Amino acid sequence: MRPTRVLLTAFVAVVLSTCLCAGALAVQRARLLVSFHPERLGAPTTIFFGFRISSIPPASQMPLTNVSVLLPSEVGFATSGLGLENCLFSRLEEWGPRGCPVDALMGRGTATAEIPIQGEMLAESAQVEVFSAPVRDGRLALWVYAHARSPVSAELVFPATVVPARPPYGEAIDTRVPLVPSVPGAPDVAVTRFQMALGSTGSGPGRFVYYRSVRGRRVAYTPNGLLLPPSCPHGGFPFGAQFTFEDQSTATAHTTVPCPRPHRLRPQSHTRA
Secondary structure: OOHHHHHHHHHHHHHHHHHHHHHHOOEEEEEEEEEEEOOOOOOEEEEEEEEEEEEEOOOOOOOEEEEEEEEEOOOOHHHOOOOOOOOOHHHHHHHHHHHOOHHHEEEEEEEEEEEEEOOEEEEEEEEEEEEEEEEEOOEEEEEEEEEEOOOOOEEEEEEEEEEEOOOOEEEEEEEEOOOOOOOOOOOOOEEEEEEEEEOOOOOOOOOOOEEEEEOOEEEEEOOOOEEOOOOOOOOOEEEEEEEEEOOOOEEEEEEEEOOOOOOOOOOOOOOOO
């Protein structure tokens, strides 16, 4: 066989093997879900957001290492009544949420992860709480606290930072997610679902209160969430999310919250004398 043909055959073999390997890699997909409550322009609201991660082929999700949630330019933390005090990392790590001021809590949620154990994928849920942190590099900062019990017990504290984002977004909550080992010899834990409420909600488990002094008394109140603008941007409120995984692959997701309907006062009925 001629040297040229040998080199060409070897080149084709390398290309084919590379394509086959690339085709065998799992592809990560993400879906973003966002809603407001209450849906009223010009008023504070709680933002519910969550994401779901799937893969092709199924059950081959990769562990997350970074998540960046993009907020509309009309909505930001500066106008909220959340995070009036800061929580210190050392106290949160040692004492958990009870080591933080009550006025530092900003939201609650849950995360669901898949854990490979003895050839099966088991789901585990962790409770998640977000606290205001001291300013980091001149930017608003947060602590994310996650607590899982079984089958893998873990208590994690990791940072998030509010950073500028390109239009149509204004800010992004950029979160570095630590890798969580599962069992010896098995892959790290992979998050498949996450949901969070930024703000206090109703009377359920998502509700929390702050305290203020009124005439020398400590009075509980529900803090205002993020403030919606008095008018809606054309097409609704855009949200986005960018995900980075352990193998350096990425995924993106986008959604839009429709413009809330104008709040109309009910006409008063008049009775004749």
